[in-house]
Amino acid sequence: MRVAMTTAAAFFALTVAACAETPAGKPAAVAQATPAAPAAAPPPALVKFEIKNGGIPASLTGKPGDAAAGKKIVVGRRLGNCLACHEISTLKNEEFHGNTGPVLDGVAGRLSAAEMRLRLVDATKVTPDTMMPPFYRTEGLNRVRKEFVDKTILSADQIEDVLAFLVTLK
Ligand code: HEC
DSSP states (O other): OHHHHHHHHHHHTOOOOOOOOOOOOOOGGGOOOOTTOOSSOOOOOOOOOOOBTTBOOSOSSSSOOOHHHHHHHHHOTTTTOGGGTOOOGGGTTSSOOOOSSOOOTTHHHHSOHHHHHHHHHHGGGTSTTOSSOOTTOOSSOOSOOGGGTTOOSSOHHHHHHHHHHHTTOO
């Protein structure tokens, strides 16, 4: 329980900091394995993405995500924990709906997939002082536990899965 609490604390203690340009990283799949690699596997490099017209038009993975997998991340307490801040009527059976953020019913009618992708990747690009954690950013995060340094909260695949679920909220 203590571990979970500390993780949550780190998760929610993210504060806003000026975000430098995202470094262009090689996709994990083509990153070369170094024979003399350190014991701990390096975190996957951030996928390069482009922000255009208030959104990120291209899939981070080059393919659409899986809505069912995304739904699990949205309701899961450890990864997305979206329901801590957002209510989604179709998930009424899940506990602890919070109201820090807007109700996500019909969000796909209000925002394009590109706009939602940007909010998932780094909501501070839209609202600099937002409470919403930047799910796909490694820089400018405060009080991150050692094992999470240089890691994003969600992977590129998980961002696309969550987005695929959000797109169903019409
Ligand atoms: C700590 C609270 C918090 C968490 C956790 C959180 N959000 Fe948010 N979210 C917000 C707030 C606050 C906003 C409103 C944007 C702003 O701050 O201006 C928001 C905005 C959004 C929006 C835009 C909605 C609109 O109508 O404009 C989407 C989509 C969204 N969040 C999805 C998610 C998803 C999916 C997750 C989980 C992966 C998540 N959020 C986790 C607080 C949170």
